[in-house]
Amino acid sequence: MAKASTYSPAETVAYFDLEEKESRQVDDLLVELAGRYRSAEDHEFVATSPRHAARLPGRLLDAVGDFRREETSAALVLRGLVIDDAEIGPTPLRWRQQVTPVSTLRQEMYLLLVGALLGEVFGWETLQDARLVHDVLPMPTEKNQQSGHGTVRLEWHTEDGFHPFRCDYLLLLGLRNPDDVPTTVAGVDAVTLSPEHQEVLRQARFLIRPDTEHLKHAGELVAGSCEVHSMQVMQSSPEPCAVLFGGEQPYLRVDPAFMQPMPGDRDAKEALTALVDQLEQQLRDVVVGPGDLLIVDNYKAVHGRSAFHARYDGTDRWLKKAVFARDLRKSRPLRSTAGARVIH
Template sequence: MYKLELNADEVRDIERLLDDVEGEFGALDTEESLKLATLHAQELPRDVRARINAFRLGELDGVLVVSGYRVDQERVGPTPGHWRERPEPSTSRREELLLLMIGSLLGDPFAWGTQQDGRLIHDVLPIAGHENEQLGSSSEALLTWHTEDAFHPLRGDFLLLGCLRNPYGAQTTVGYVDALELPESVRDVLFEPRFGIRPDESHLAKNNSDAEGKAFEDIEEMDRAPEPIAVLFGDRNAPFVRADPYFMDVAEGDDEARSALDAFAKAMDDRMFDVVLGDGDFIVIDNYRVVHGRKPFKARHDGTDRWLKRINITVDLRKSRASRPARDDRAIR
């Protein structure tokens, strides 16, 4: 993990930049705001831009944590009880704007029409009733490690999270595919398209307000009959990864694929380590090189719970054009 600690001058420059430009933005999920975020991202401190660019190019570790930004806890107010209950206008608008600027240095933020009602910026927080679900809104269950949106061919290249608060030190877990030592016979199988990944539950109709239309029909089809894919791909000596074991299947009778998947999962389990995000920390995860999850914690549901902001980043927005209703619509449907 590579950690970038902002110094006092960099924090001051970032806060001054937010002061200067915040008034130029309307709703942050519009194409105009995203263009402005890309423009103003180039005014972030030079060293911050240089390190994030190095990370984008794969020159740094697959996990980057940027620390030192200060969150005004009184301004952001209590943690909502549900992502639908986020205050409007957002009390964490400054943090969301900084999130978009950092994301714009990596690529283009995008949304899913089938996740959190198509919002570009997600709220990750514990929801009462989700305690034992395989969702980012769970708490008491182990959120099994995974590639973000592993089931979908248009999944993001990077995942970016900003921590508003984490009072009990809930642990994010991360693991690197590069760190795995696998027998060549297992690696051979993992490079073959013999594995299915079903959509995770955040994309299902039951977890969205308006769950009609072709996008949800496609999700249902992916759930019924996932397309066989390879777990490892790219350079054999430094492979990329696409996996979500909790939602993965192999063809009936393919014992070799099942054994390889089990060996892969055990090897990754043995290599996972913890990252505790504090107030004002931003973490960037390379979604092709690293898997992530979260350890259980006890939610309070009293307005003081862990609260993260999340966006997905693609390095090639054009590849999803056929799945977006319009050029200036960032939601894949």
């Protein structure tokens, strides 16, 4: 048997800390922009965010640029944004129910500015009313679900791994996390697989289906009509795909909770099990605290979350989330116009 390979000694998670002066520079920029735009999803703000992002501290620009270009880590945490716990208001009980949305305007702008250094922000018709910025928080009605609103362990996965137009980068900005609930991250560079398993995983022998949140809202969108939503098509007739792809240091696409090998393919099942076991062993805890911005390379890492107890009293863990594509053009067939940012 050929020698098993570990793809690279690259670190799973890298960290960057803003200095006090840099943190003030960021805050000054956000205050200025919040005085100019009423929403982080304002069309003009989103369109001009790359220009505004260039005004972020130089060291931060370098750190994010290196992360994007060199791919030496699977995730990057930017720390040092100051957040006033009282100012942001209570953690909502539902993502639609933030008491005063303007209370987190500056934080949402920061999220999109940093993301603009990586690619183009986009949203999904089937998630959170097609918003570009999502709220990640526990909801009493969703506590047992595999979603950002549950409290059971969120199994690690590639973000929207079922979809050919999934994001390149997932960004999570911490607003509140009093119990230090960790996000879990593992990078493909850290796994060791036999050549035989690698070969199988690089072949289109696996099926990944949409998660329950996408499917639920897809059903609502076409209810009462004869239409079939694209998400429902992907559920009933998923396209076989490879789990590993790219060069010698591969990218990955995996979601164990919503995937399976092709029926009867024992070799594919064995190879997938080997990869899942390796990634499970490589999981690292990342506590995304207030002002921490976790950037996950969605082609090199999987992410999840540990189980936790929610109080539903306004003090629970609360993150803002956005996804970014290096090339938005590839999703043009599923967007209404070239300038639209929502995938249907």
